[in-house]
Amino acid sequence: MASSIASLSSYLRSKSSVREDQQDRVAEVTAVKRKNVLKIGGLFWILLLVVMFASGAGAVQIPAIQVVSILLSKLGLPPIAEYTTQHELVLIGIRLPRVVLGVIAGMGLSISGALMQGLFRNPLADPALIGVSSGASLGASIMIVVGSLLPGFIASSIGIFSIALSAFTVGLLVTLIVYRIATHGAQTSVATMLLAGIALNALCGAGTGALVLFADDTQLRDLTFWSLGSLGSATWHTLAIVTPFTLIALFFSPRLARSLNAMLLGEAEARHLGVDTERIKKFVIFLSALAVGSVTAVTGLIGFVGLVVPHLIRLTLGPDHRILLPGSALLGAILMVGADLLARILIQPSEIPIGILTAFGGAPFFLWLLLRGYSRANLQG
Template identity: 50%
Template sequence: MDMSARSSIEPVKGAGDAADHEPVDRPLLRPLPWVTILLSITLLLAIVVSLLTGPMSFSTGEIITSAKLLFSGAETAGTADWVIRELRLPRVVLACVVGAGLAVAGCVTQGVFRNPLADPGLIGVSSGAAFAAVAVIVLSGSLLQGWSGLTGPYALPLAAFVGGLAVTMVIYRLGTRNGETQVALLLLAGIAINVLAGAATGILTYVADDQQLRDLTFWSMGSLANGGWREISACAVFVLAPLAYCLSRFRILNALLLGEQVAGHLGFPVQREKRALLAAAALMVGAGVAVAGMIGFIGLVVPHLLRLIVGPDHRWLIGLSALSGALLLLIADTLARTVIAPADLPVGLLMAIIGGPVFLFLLVQQSRRWV
């Protein structure tokens, strides 16, 4: 066993009998490097298929020509090149960035709270981010004019991050007793926050004008249709940096599998690490909500299924969650713009149709383990 792999699991093995209190699922797939390679190849193929798919049909040669022009820095040449570079490619990149961010945020949230059904949407983080984003959309011309002027193109993702982070900290405080996270309190607090944030968002929607109301309606359903290079640059900054940070913190997440006290005995500053990881998750969720609206279940389903397939080691789980989340949202968005073409089905609705039954299945499976 190489030293990096040993260092990622030795704290977990050295924790004594604490592991006996947690059920351990035997991973279905090994070795994990091959799983990573397979997912990467599948994602690349999905990107090519997504670029080829749409109301206008393109050949593989046109895709290659457009890629050459893009990397050479040349201006768009012809209708096909413009559609690929200015419409489809930004949408594909945005789907990958948002999907990866949401999946990793869910993976980290489940690891921090030691609950495979924890999700940024279920505990209110997405609702808090959505409320802040709606406030910027509706009030940017009046009460929040100074905020929009100060932050420029980053006004929406920054506001969503602030809203998501505020909710995360409130949930964390309410759900923690004597240094231990109480899952029941966490979920109940999440339900309350979801209700309050939903009511506040409803009030802002009520006072919005016709154009704002139309924008909010489509935004709340979740869509990547309005994603351009400007939105991608803003989103990528707030997703890729915290994602890289989470990748570097796999050891503390592995230690938390055995409980906060065990992780503390192993030398980890547990509370500080948990706050930093939750802030990173809130940043990724806020960025995704700001540019794509409410897209649920990616942060719940992807890491949960991966834990069953490849095991609980976050050294692999975080990266595989990023690849799988990007792949899932890209496939969903490709279907969303082709099922009822030339119209666009909101990808958030499609994910709800897919994710709802999957979540119920996971809930039933989890309840059987609790019996």
């Protein structure tokens, strides 16, 4: 039995002797891997810069050096420059929570997009497929329209979070229904899940539409703006709600990376490689629903990020989930913070809903990718 490696390599040697050549190639591949890791590091630094810049920019301009100083003094370190109390109040009370929410939302949506595309083995998959977004939308609509009918003490005890809470709950509930429908015994059928997701998305959409009928003018406006998304509701309190869920997804999803790679070969093949596919599916759905549900509950619907960002990473760094997942999280955060910056400053003192910006930027870019992909594929014949 121990002779196997010997017999296989003697077979190889008889064919051609290229051992040294092989070591060169191993080194080459390792170098490419290292370069990709460096690029991920680069993305991290870009994110830091964008965060610094976005925290300073706005109606009240805070120079970067002051931003750093305020943050340093908050950490109990000596500041490197003088700053005013006004700057501190604006930065800590308004800007920073909003920028951090941008980071969290961008990471949560993008990493879920990457997870979903891996699960469905389809680069066009989107977190919305499992119904979490439309469910959240329905939940928010219910609270916006009929929330005022709630007895006063309930409304006041959950207060401003009532919409977020309702959105999060209904979003997870819809995902759970989709998952239950697609699961028979111990097996979850991804194809059934896709179809059930489409049906429930339609159902939730109809529910949301029906609520519009009963809404008054203010409520209609609220509904519309919710469905366009905004990071405007960011406070340290809302962050405290969203962050843990997204962090759970960020922390656990890299552990699924290698299994998700194998699952791209097909579920049966992944099982032959020793992957517990049912467990992976459960995890992916659970993590994405948590991240997307909590983010959407606070920000409203922000489209295209979850779809486009993983694509960008795949195009530049390849489809390996070990790189794709952290890369998507970082790039998603960069783009979200950048988009929110534009949303805040383009038509000051008013704001553009961020969903409009991500779609305006994302959709043409996506089309460009498609067209470029076609011409490339044609070149390669």
